[in-house]
Amino acid sequence: MTSILAITFGSMCNFEPGDPRLHEGFALTVEIGNCFSPAERAAEFFPPLKLVLPQNKEKFVQLRRKMVSFYGAIVKEFRELLESGRADECFMKNIMQ
Numbered sequence: 001m002t003s004i005l006a007i008t009f010g011s012m013c014n015f016e017p018g019d020p021r022l023h024e025g026f027a028l029t030v031e032i033g034n035c036f037s038p039a040e041r042a043a044e045f046f047p048p049l050k051l052v053l054p055q056n057k058e059k060f061v062q063l064r065r066k067m068v069s070f071y072g073a074i075v076k077e078f079r080e081l082l083e084s085g086r087a088d089e090c091f092m093k094n095i096m097q
Helices: 002-014 020-034 038-045 057-083 092-097
Strands: none
Touching: 002 057, 002 092, 020 057, 057 092
16 A cells, blocks of 8 residues: 555655554555455445345445545645655656646
8 A cells, every 4th residue: 555655645654663644545445455355346346235234334434534534635745745846756747737
């Protein structure tokens, strides 16, 4: 995960071990991965399963909020670096310019 963030945002995402943002990002990644479980995917292909399986709409809404909070903060920080001319060459710099 840290490699992907570093490619995307540059060196600002080189987190040190123990950084709470790193742990938050890993937890978020695990939680997102769990949304793609076989049961979740099966319900998309076999709609009657939606009647049997628990509905997770609220869980997905909460997960979206967490994603916006986590990645929104990183994008905000990156935008400030970009505007001050201190952003590394990276994927987001190419997109945001």
